[in-house]
């Protein structure tokens with residue numbers, strides 16, 4: 018479980034936020050005391066009287082651990098500390114000096130039912146030393162409950178890369194803000210349930226986890242056009258475009274058109290079909306001023322026709338959602354294609370497509386932001402850790418959704434849900450966030466082993482939860 022609408026800060030941003038707190042008159046010791054209090058409170062709640070082993074590392078994460086040890090012992094709990102190395106000068110050293118209970122070295126440590134991991138937090142700079150990682154993993158495996166302070170030790174807090182973190186952590190108590198590492202890459206599987214402790218720092222950087230959107234019911238005088246008109250362009254593999262079109266219908270659009278050379282005639286009668294002969298005909302149709310959003314890419318194919326459709330879609334200057342094969346056609350030229358566009362664009366690549374299009378370095382958040390800045394488009398970088406970023410720097414992350422989403426066609430459904438949000442007037446990263454949330458919720462409602470068509474039936478129920 019991951020908190021919704023929670024701020025996300027990198028290690029560097031955490032240091033800046035900490036400096037701002039110090040500048041407001043709060044001492045380093047007081048901030049560490051707040052962090053340690055939160056750790057002690059959550060640990061006591063889960064420990065329910067069982068003996069506790071606290072691992073304290075050399076940095077401020079260890080400092081938090083010493084505070085928690087002192088407070089838990091004061092509560093009458095049976096606490097033992099494992100100290101790994103001398104604490105660094107400052108608050109961590111002072112907190113260690115205030116701890117007067119049982120202390121052992123890592124290699125003399127005996128497992129206890131409750132384990133608190135205060136080895137390393139945002140300051141981890143390299144992989145855990147092998148012996149330490151093995152002992153830590155063993156203590157974790159033998160504990161009945163493990164809580165990590167701020168970040169599981171052995172996880173890169175900025176990227177989620179695995180630097181030796183054990184499996185089996187039950188709760189991670191994030192201090193002040195979530196870190197990218199809680200949500201990305203290996204972090205998704207290593208943190209257990211994530212809780213967020215408020216320690217009084219200002220954590221608004223424009224990056225946060227996705228939350229349930231606030232949608233609106235149609236007005237009394239709403240009509241099919243005012244509710245948003247979506248055009249989905251059909252290509253070589255028409256099933257994918259159909260999934261997008263049906264998803265756009267159930268996500269609240271007033272009018273959905275499936276446009277193709279010979280558009281599919283099965284399915285609901287409410288779906289409007291529009292046949293076109295050539296890409297020139299398509300370009301003319303896309304000039305229609307009623308159109309609010311165009312979806313291109315699901316099942317498009319990559320032949321000469323597809324290229325013509327892409328050019329027609331770009332020429333129309335309508336809000337455009339590009340997915341699948343449209344992204345492959347743009348390839349490494351996406352930035353030059355998109356920079357000249359005036360109308361807004363959303364790109365919805367999965368990681369394979371993203372990596373083929375863009376060569377950026379850094380965490381998934383940093384790479385997605387770089388792509389948004391380079392193209393001027395809102396990027397929905399899909400995956401178990403979906404990262405959405407706008408050119409102006411807003412970031413939303415939706416992580417930990419149904420793993421049953423890993424099936425063909427679910428991306429086409431997302432493109433349709435996104436088009437419905439755009440057509441109804443939602444903008445930029447807000448439209449992406451709403452679409453990703455609705456899509457994730459529909460998948461949850463579909464239960465296990467569903468296929469893409471199934472989840473479409475649950476989109477309107479998900480919409481109903483947002484009114």
Ligand SMILES: NC(=O)C1=CN([C@@H]2O[C@H](COP(=O)(O)OP(=O)(O)OC[C@H]3O[C@@H](n4cnc5c(N)ncnc54)[C@H](O)[C@@H]3O)[C@@H](O)[C@H]2O)[C@@H](O)CC1
Nearest residue numbers: 031035052076077078137138139140141142143144145167
């Ligand atoms: N910045 C903030 O706003 C706050 C931070 N706090 C705590 O401070 C933590 C960050 O503290 P620090 O920056 O001191 O960093 P850490 O406590 O994560 O550890 C840094 C220390 O570990 C060493 N180190 C790094 N990687 C190592 C490795 N693989 N093997 C062995 N040694 C290694 C470093 O040389 C340094 O001495 C946070 O995670 C959080 O727990 C809290 O006390 C309160 C507020």
Ligand SMILES: [K+]
Nearest residue numbers: 137166168170
């Ligand atoms: K930790």
